[in-house]
Amino acid sequence: MGVGQLDSWESRSSTSPSKAHNHRTRERAVHQKLKLSEYGLFDVETGDKIVSETEEEVCAQLGLPCVAPTLREDRGEIEAGLRVELPAPITESDLRTPIPTSPSGSPRRPRFTRTSTWGVTR
Structure with a gap:
């Protein structure tokens, strides 16, 4: 497998989190008499390359949605x-929470108390 552009089909197909998702996508191509590989989408009868530049082009040609990598699990x-x-898809901004502050606006410091029996196995 060669090194493709960052947005190329080759790069996407080799880094997709799910082998099963890639298999399902290739099945869809076969039903349309096409061949999908890490090098692009090809016509089975002629062997001509149809598209290979971007994931969006390949998905559009197959009539499939472009699924975010975090959702590719079949x-x-x-x-x-x-x-x-x-x-x-969940983004980093979804994971951020505001820093708790006191009524005066200064950051609160967590209060830790020592418990003598917490975490002790007997």
Whole structure:
């Protein structure tokens, strides 16, 4: 496998988190008499390359939604995408929480108390 552009199909297909998702995508290509490999999408009869530059091009040609890498697990994400029901992927900003502050606006310091029996196995 060669080194593709960062946004190329080759790069995407080799780094997708789920082998099962890639297999399902390739099955969809076979049903359309196409061949999907890490090098692009090809016509089975002529061997001509149809698309290979970007993930969006490959998915559009197959009539599939572009599924975020974090959702590629072959757990119905392709079908959900076809129904336009894919959830938005979780982003780093979703994970951030505000720093607790006191009424005066200064950051609160956590209060730790020592418990003599907590975590002790007998």
